[in-house]
Amino acid sequence: MKKLLSALIFGGLLISCNTSDKSKSASTENVENEKSKEVVSKIDKQLKPIETDEDLIATALMAAPAESRATSKVIGYNMAGEFVTLKEGDSEYIVLADDPKKDGFNAACYHKDLEPFMARGRALRAEGKSADEIFAIREAEVKSGKIKITQGSALHIYYGPNTSYGPETSKVDGAKLRYVIYTPFATSASIGLPETPSAPNHPWIMNPGTHRAHIMISPLENKEE
Template sequence: MAAPEASRAGCKVIGYNMAGEFVTLKEGDNEFIVLADDPNKEGFSAACYHKDLEPFMARGRALKAEGKKHQEIFDIREEEMKAGKFNITSGATLHIYSGPKAEYDPATAKVDEAKLRYVVYLPWATAASTGLPEAPVASNHPWIMNPGTHRAHIMISPLTDESH
């Protein structure tokens, strides 16, 4: 559900098996990788990202599995980006479908109260280089998060259908 609808059938899906192990659930043949919801966490969160982001994403998961905290992971990956270990393509996009509940409604093909938001990576970009503010002007306005860092990205939180 995090993937663009036209691309869903060809996505690689990674997530958790019945034993709670992180595995490939489905091989894919297009440009997207979907990270399935972790059934052991509250609420719902699935993500979809361009396959070129996988080394960067996998490194974050590995550091978290080692017990590293958020800031440690950020700092380590920043140094690794500066050293050329990762190449985040400017404009690579992460789609996130998440919400406080985990109830899937087969009639609507949606998760109750879940919303989409998007991250467009622009490593090292700043408010000055993009013209975007560093905080949202309104709930659905784009803004730049982590400016000047390896994780600089545009945050986009569209209005929900009910908000129109």
């Protein structure tokens, strides 16, 4: 009888301990979940949608090197759909803001010497010319000397699927940087780079042998800069 009573008491203690452990575990898990929700909520509150011309300027400048953002010129479509100078600047960079009428985010920063080439492309697109027509026209104009592309001029492209940003972090949510270095009429043989990427983040030459030959450096997949 005593043995039976002892077994019942011991069993009760085990059940009590297990129940207590499960309760503690569930309680700890709930606390951790709440903390995670608080962190996510805090991050979400820090993000701001791009909805004003000031937002366009702020996010466009993220494509430029940090030390040159204050002095870089920003051009592009404003929220009213007009192509304007959004911000004056006198640095070596010109920044093209994201087009608010298009899905996703895409801003570009390039050396001011590339502006005639870029502006010509915008003008031809406005005339309704196709991509192939624009390529052919600028090819002829670069060869004739009407347009000049400085060897080694760089283009920084800041792009991503989302249109919200962190004013404090100076980052657009999910955006990455891709780099282009113009090398007019260069070929794989002349500069020693492959015509296809060996791996993400590895340089390669695109449009070799043409006015638009350039070195591409694309970001690693699924990793932020």
